[in-house]
Amino acid sequence: MYFSRKNLSIPYIIFLLAFVAAPMLVVLYYAFTNGEGQFTMTNFIGFFTSPNTIGTLLYSIMIALSVTVLCLLLAYPSAYLLARLHGHKKPILLMLFVLPMWINFTLRITALKEVLTTLEGNLAFHPFLNTVIGMTYDFLPFMILPLYTVLEKLDTSLMEAAADLGANPVQVFLKVTLPLSVPGILSGITMVFLPAMTNYVVLDMMYNSTYIMGSLISSYFSAYDWHNGSMISIVLLLIIFVLTIATKQFGDEANENRGTVL
Amino acid sequence: MKKSIVSALLLGVVLLFLYLPIVILAVYSFTDSTTIGAIRHFSLSNYRVLFTTPELKHMIGGTFLLAIGSALLATLLGTLGAIGAFYSRRVGKTTISILNQIPVINADVVTAFSLCIMLVVVCGVDKNTFFPLVIGHTILCAPFVYLSVTPKLKQMDSNYYEAALDLGATPLQALNKVILPHILPGILSGFVLSITLSLDDYFVTTYTKPATFDTISTYVVNATKGEQTEIKTALWALSTVIFIIVVIAVWMMNILAKNAEEVQDYEAI
Numbered sequence: 001m002y003f004s005r006k007n008l009s010i011p012y013i014i015f016l017l018a019f020v021a022a023p024m025l026v027v028l029y030y031a032f033t034n035g036e037g038q039f040t041m042t043n044f045i046g047f048f049t050s051p052n053t054i055g056t057l058l059y060s061i062m063i064a065l066s067v068t069v070l071c072l073l074l075a076y077p078s079a080y081l082l083a084r085l086h087g088h089k090k091p092i093l094l095m096l097f098v099l100p101m102w103i104n105f106t107l108r109i110t111a112l113k114e115v116l117t118t119l120e121g122n123l124a125f126h127p128f129l130n131t132v133i134g135m136t137y138d139f140l141p142f143m144i145l146p147l148y149t150v151l152e153k154l155d156t157s158l159m160e161a162a163a164d165l166g167a168n169p170v171q172v173f174l175k176v177t178l179p180l181s182v183p184g185i186l187s188g189i190t191m192v193f194l195p196a197m198t199n200y201v202v203l204d205m206m207y208n209s210t211y212i213m214g215s216l217i218s219s220y221f222s223a224y225d226w227h228n229g230s231m232i233s234i235v236l237l238l239i240i241f242v243l244t245i246a247t248k249q250f251g252d253e254a255n256e257n258r259g260t261v262l
Numbered sequence: 263m264k265k266s267i268v269s270a271l272l273l274g275v276v277l278l279f280l281y282l283p284i285v286i287l288a289v290y291s292f293t294d295s296t297t298i299g300a301i302r303h304f305s306l307s308n309y310r311v312l313f314t315t316p317e318l319k320h321m322i323g324g325t326f327l328l329a330i331g332s333a334l335l336a337t338l339l340g341t342l343g344a345i346g347a348f349y350s351r352r353v354g355k356t357t358i359s360i361l362n363q364i365p366v367i368n369a370d371v372v373t374a375f376s377l378c379i380m381l382v383v384v385c386g387v388d389k390n391t392f393f394p395l396v397i398g399h400t401i402l403c404a405p406f407v408y409l410s411v412t413p414k415l416k417q418m419d420s421n422y423y424e425a426a427l428d429l430g431a432t433p434l435q436a437l438n439k440v441i442l443p444h445i446l447p448g449i450l451s452g453f454v455l456s457i458t459l460s461l462d463d464y465f466v467t468t469y470t471k472p473a474t475f476d477t478i479s480t481y482v483v484n485a486t487k488g489e490q491t492e493i494k495t496a497l498w499a500l501s502t503v504i505f506i507i508v509v510i511a512v513w514m515m516n517i518l519a520k521n522a523e524e525v526q527d528y529e530a531i
Contacts, residue, residue: 005349026380081273230375
C-alpha cells in the first residue's frame with residue numbers, strides 16, 4: 001500500500017472540520033436566524049441596543065482590564081526576577097510559580113474563597129474586588145509563563161551595552177528590556193483577557209451576581225435560546241479576532257511556548 | 263545585597279498569594295472545623311468521607327477516566343496531525359494550523375456552547391452516550407498536543423529519515439524507528455498537558471455531560487452552591503490530596519527531565 005507521511009494528518013483534519021469548523025458555522029447560522037429559520041439581524045441589533053447587554057459587555061471589559069493589569073503588575077517583576085536568577089534554585093522556583101496551573105481551578109477558588117470570607121466577613125460586600133482577586137489568583141501563572149520565556153531569552157549584553165553607553169538602570173529598563181519583552185506581554189494579555197471576560201464560574205463562586213459575557217451565554221443556554229446564545233458567541237469571536245490581529249505576529253510563538261512548558 | 267532582599271521579598275509575596283489559600287485549606291482539612299478561623303480538634307473525618315462516600319468515589323474515578331481517555335485520543339490525533347501537517351505542502355499546513363489555533367484562542371464557553379449546539383441540538387446526539395463529552399475534551403486537548411509536537415519536528419534533522427529510507431527501511435518503518443523516537447518528548451508533554459487540561463475543565467464538561475455524571479469541577483461548583491457542610495469540607499481534603507499529588511508528580515517529572523538531559527549530554531560527548 002502506498003504510504004505518505006502527509007496523509008497521517010487526515011484523521012485530525014476531519015476531526016477539526018467536524019468538531020471545530022462545523023460548530024462555528026452552526027453558531028454563525030443561529031446568530032443570524034430567528035426561530036423560523038429566516039435570516040434576521042434582530043439578535044445582533046438587540047445586543048447592541050439593549051442597555052442590559054451593553055452593560056454586561058462593559059462590565060466584562062472592566063473586569064478583564066482590571067485582572068489583566070493586576071496580573072501584569074504581579075507577573076512582570078516576578079518573571080523578571082526569575083529570569084535573572086542563577087543556580088540550582090531557579091528551576092525549583094519557576095516550578096513553584098507554574099505548579100498552581102495543574103491544580104483544578106474550582107478547588108483553588110474554593111480555597112481562596114474560604115480565606116477571603118474569613119478576612120471580609122461576607123463576600124457580598126465587595127463583589128467586583130473579589131472577582132478581580134479571584135481571577136488574578138486563577139490566571140496569574142498564565143501571565144508569568146510567557147513573560148518568563150521572553151525575559152529568559154533576552155540577551156543580557158544588550159542591557160550591559162546600554163549601561164556602558166551611559167543609560168541609568170531606569171533608562172535601560174524602559175528603553176531596552178521593556179520594548180524587547182513586548183511579545184511576552186502581548187501573549188500574556190491574550191491568555192488572561194479573554195478568560196477574564198468569560199469565566200463566569202469564578203464570578204459565581206465569589207457571589208458576584210452581575211453578569212459577564214460568559215454568564216450571558218450560560219443563561220441563554222439554560223433558557224433554550226440558541227439564537228441569542230450564538231449571538232453572544234459571535235460577539236466574543238469578534239473580540240478574539242481583534243485581539244488576535246493586534247498580537248498576530250507573536251501569537252504562534254507564545255502558544256508553542258505554552259505547549260512546551262514541560 | 264539590599265537589592266536581593268527586595269527581590270526575594272517580592273517573589274515571596276507573590277508565592278504567598280498563590281499558595282497561602284491552598285495551604286490554609288490543607289491545614290483545616292485535618293480538623294473538624296467547618297469554617298476557616300474556628301480552631302477545633304485534629305480529625306481525619308474529611309478524609310474518611312472523601313474515600314468512603316460512593317458518590318465522591320465515582321465522581322473522582324469518572325474524572326480521571328475521562329481525562330486519561332480523552333488525553334489518549336487527543337495525543338493520537340494531535341501527533342498524527344502534527345506529523346502529517348509538517349510534511350504537507352504549504353496550503354495544507356496553513357489550514358491545519360489555523361483550524362488548530364481556533365480552540366486554543368477561543369473562550370472555553372464558546373467552544374463548549376458551539377459544540378453542544380451542533381452535536382445535541384442540530385445532530386440530535388444523546389448526551390448520555392458520553393460521545394459529546396469525550397469529543398469536547400479531545401477538542402480541548404488535541405491542539406496542545408499538536409503545538410508541543412510541532413517544535414520537535416522542526417528541531418529534527420530531516421536527513422535521518424532519508425538515511426533510513428536509503429538503508430532500506432519502508433516509510434512506515436522509518437516513521438516508527440526514526441521520527442517517533444525523536445518527537446517522543448513532545449508527545450509525552452502533550453499527553454501530560456492534555457490530562458491537566460481535561461482535569462481543569464469546567465465549561466466543556468457542563469455543556470456536554472450527561473445529567474447524572476459529574477467531574478471534579480462541576481461537582482465542586484454545585485457543592486459550593488448547596489449547604490451540605492460534610493461534602494464541603496470533604497472537598498478541602500480532596501484539594502489537599504490533589505495538591506500533594508501534583509507536587510510529587512511535578513517533582514518527579516523534574517528529576518526525569520534532568521536525567522534525560524544528562525543522558526543526552528553524555529551521548530553528545
